[in-house]
Amino acid sequence: MTKRRSVGIVVLVAMAGAWELVSRIYTGEAAPGEPMVPGWEVVFTRTLRSLSDYWGGGLGVVAVSEGGKRTYEGALLAIGANSLDTIARLFAGLGLGGVGGTLLGLAVSWSRWTRFLVQLPGHVVRTFPLLAMIPLFQLWFGISFVGMMLFVAYGAGVIFFVGTINAVKNVPPIFIDYARVLGASRLRLYRTVILPAIFPELRSTILLSLGLGWTLVLGAEYLGAQTGLGQIIVYSEQFAYVDRMFLVALVFVLYASLSYALFDRLSRRLVQWVPRGGP
Amino acid sequence: MIRIENVTRTFRRAGGGTVHALVDVSVEISEGEFVCIVGPSGHGKTTLLQLVAGLLPPTSGKIVVDGVPVTGPGPDRGVVFQRDSVFPWMRVIDNVEYGLRCRGVPKERRRAISRSYLEAVGLDGLERSWPRELSGGMLKRVAVATVFATGAKVLLLDEPFGPLDYVTRHQLHDVLLNLWQATETERARTILFVTHDVDEALTLSDRILVVKQGRLVDDMRSTLPRPRTTDSLVVPEALRHKHVLLSHLGLEAPGPSGAVATGAGA
Numbered sequence: 001m002t003k004r005r006s007v008g009i010v011v012l013v014a015m016a017g018a019w020e021l022v023s024r025i026y027t028g029e030a031a032p033g034e035p036m037v038p039g040w041e042v043v044f045t046r047t048l049r050s051l052s053d054y055w056g057g058g059l060g061v062v063a064v065s066e067g068g069k070r071t072y073e074g075a076l077l078a079i080g081a082n083s084l085d086t087i088a089r090l091f092a093g094l095g096l097g098g099v100g101g102t103l104l105g106l107a108v109s110w111s112r113w114t115r116f117l118v119q120l121p122g123h124v125v126r127t128f129p130l131l132a133m134i135p136l137f138q139l140w141f142g143i144s145f146v147g148m149m150l151f152v153a154y155g156a157g158v159i160f161f162v163g164t165i166n167a168v169k170n171v172p173p174i175f176i177d178y179a180r181v182l183g184a185s186r187l188r189l190y191r192t193v194i195l196p197a198i199f200p201e202l203r204s205t206i207l208l209s210l211g212l213g214w215t216l217v218l219g220a221e222y223l224g225a226q227t228g229l230g231q232i233i234v235y236s237e238q239f240a241y242v243d244r245m246f247l248v249a250l251v252f253v254l255y256a257s258l259s260y261a262l263f264d265r266l267s268r269r270l271v272q273w274v275p276r277g278g279p
Numbered sequence: 280m281i282r283i284e285n286v287t288r289t290f291r292r293a294g295g296g297t298v299h300a301l302v303d304v305s306v307e308i309s310e311g312e313f314v315c316i317v318g319p320s321g322h323g324k325t326t327l328l329q330l331v332a333g334l335l336p337p338t339s340g341k342i343v344v345d346g347v348p349v350t351g352p353g354p355d356r357g358v359v360f361q362r363d364s365v366f367p368w369m370r371v372i373d374n375v376e377y378g379l380r381c382r383g384v385p386k387e388r389r390r391a392i393s394r395s396y397l398e399a400v401g402l403d404g405l406e407r408s409w410p411r412e413l414s415g416g417m418l419k420r421v422a423v424a425t426v427f428a429t430g431a432k433v434l435l436l437d438e439p440f441g442p443l444d445y446v447t448r449h450q451l452h453d454v455l456l457n458l459w460q461a462t463e464t465e466r467a468r469t470i471l472f473v474t475h476d477v478d479e480a481l482t483l484s485d486r487i488l489v490v491k492q493g494r495l496v497d498d499m500r501s502t503l504p505r506p507r508t509t510d511s512l513v514v515p516e517a518l519r520h521k522h523v524l525l526s527h528l529g530l531e532a533p534g535p536s537g538a539v540a541t542g543a544g545a
Binding site: 174175177178179180181182183184185188192193196197199272273274275276 | 332333334351352353354356357358360362363364365366367368369377378381382409410411425426429
């Protein structure tokens with residue numbers, strides 16, 4: 001295990017080295033003074049400091065637009081503040097989409113009527129092209145927290161909907177019969193049998209939606225959000241600041257990895273019952 | 280008391296056509312009886328049990344338990360399935376308490392009842408274990424404890440000990456008989472036990488029903504004294520029953536001693 005992990009780390013370091021090498025060999029510029037492939041030194045000094053442009057001032061650090069200097073403190077504050085906005089949109093959306101999608105997915109198996117009500121519309125709605133929906137959400141909800149949250153919720157909800165339906169189908173019928181003969185009501189059956197039985201399978205759905213969620217929230221912010229990491233990328237693109245876009249992308253990589261690891265830790269307790277070699 | 284009246288159950292085959300799993304079965308089982316249902320596999324034993332459990336509706340006819348027609352699973356009946364049904368996501372004690380929880384029994388009482396049954400099946404000390412840590416025989420003990428803990432008066436067991444080894448199976452026979460004979464409650468429990476094992480049926484039951492090709496073809500009463508030992512199965516009465524059963528299963532031609540007493544539709 002540790003050996004395999006160290007192999008992975010070696011590959012990562014090699015990729016970073018290759019990037020550095022390319023940055024030395026290929027010195028083309030996106031705009032005067034803006035390298036197309038920024039080397040690591042540039043990224044972690046000049047580029048990092050330049051992110052203090054996105055700090056609106058306060059906490060003893062003067063905004064660059066008001067004559068302040070570009071500092072590391074300003075940059076970290078800028079990253080932190082914008083990250084908070086992005087993360088709030090992400091988790092509000094994931095929470096709403098996760099709960100909504102799961103409930104709708106459960107409704108498909110709950111009773112004949114809920115199935116008629118939910119199944120076909122659900123499958124139609126999930127086939128709408130996600131990225132093409134961004135402008136629609138913007139028109140409907142404006143550039144608001146609610147609009148961005150709903151967009152993430154929609155994208156994640158679709159995954160949860162399909163994931164839940166499939167997971168419920170895979171629950172061995174014997175557990176359902178057993179609960180019924182022991183006297184469980186339908187609500188209790190769903191709460192104490194269906195939900196725990198589908199959770200191991202739903203875990204991969206949750207991981208999938210976490211990965212997609214970071215992409216979705218970025219997509220939502222492209223459309224003119226005033227804050228957020230996605231907005232920094234859009235702004236940087238207009239000025240051909242390749243290095244800033246690259247740095248923000250790295251921040252995303254960091255967050256996505258952290259969120260995977262965190263979820264893995266938090267959910268491990270919930271699947272400790274799963275037999276070894278199980279799902 | 281269980282009354283099965285002219286029950287027929289058909290299934291539609293996937294490729295078209297129908298299968299008659301049970302044809303016009305009628306039988307009455309009195310309170311406190313230990314009844315084994317014997318027959319070749321695929322001849323309707325399990326279907327009969329599922330009908331009494333309320334997991335399947337009959338195509339025609341009806342089943343009445345204690346004067347109430349069966350329309351679905353109910354708290355008066357408990358089932359131990361052939362395959363492992365113990366919930367793997369609950370610890371042993373939570374599994375045993377599940378039926379009591381469904382009945383709204385308060386926590387303290389629930390714990391006490393479950394503990395006493397865990398002890399009765401020989402699993403005290405394993406309350407906090409996960410099912411994945413238990414052997415097949417222990418899982419059966421959990422299932423038996425769970426179904427007895429609910430207090431159901433009619434227990435339906437569908438080849439529960441089939442996949443177990445010889446020793447484990449015999450230990451579980453003792454566990455089951457002890458629980459059945461325990462008279463801490465005011466009313467005796469009625470047991471319907473499906474098996475394909477002739478010796479198991481002779482060891483356990485007061486009465487043996489033979490189901491063949493969906494029909495009740497024999498209804499035998501056993502008066503062998505309890506507790507039964509290996510020697511109980513070699514007395515003339517037991518041997519006579521055994522020969523009859525084996526001939527029903529197609530393992531022996533009906534011999535002179537095997538004059539089949541057809542009591543179907545008692």
